[in-house]
Amino acid sequence: MTETVTLKVAMMCGGCEGAVRRVLNNMPGVQKVDIDLPSQKVVVTGDVTQDAVLQTVAKSGKKTELWPQ
């Protein structure tokens, strides 16, 4: 089932963005990763759960949280 998970991830530069993109692209089930660096918004689409996406991004060492509603 396709889910969309939106996170706020502490990213400061293109290197930060690249690292987050790399760990998410390596995650099973992920189909699409959209990142907007200025707003630190990361949108992940795929056969994934919110918890699994949060844990994967946390492994990158970046501070992360669900996008504030």
Add this chain to the structure above:
Amino acid sequence: MTETVTLKVAMMCGGCEGAVRRVLNNMPGVQKVDIDLPSQKVVVTGDVTQDAVLQTVAKSGKKTELWPQ
């Protein structure tokens, strides 16, 4: 046994450095992490192996290699 592992890690800003420091500080056995951002040099001291340190840093999504001799 205390080992010292020296890596070159692609880091561009303080956020990159912080992420690498965070994943290494969470790694079992690590006693000390020294990072020089301008030279992208990371020196890890502790009861660790070269392979395990490389794998841990790779999980951060940063490109990494052993420091060129």
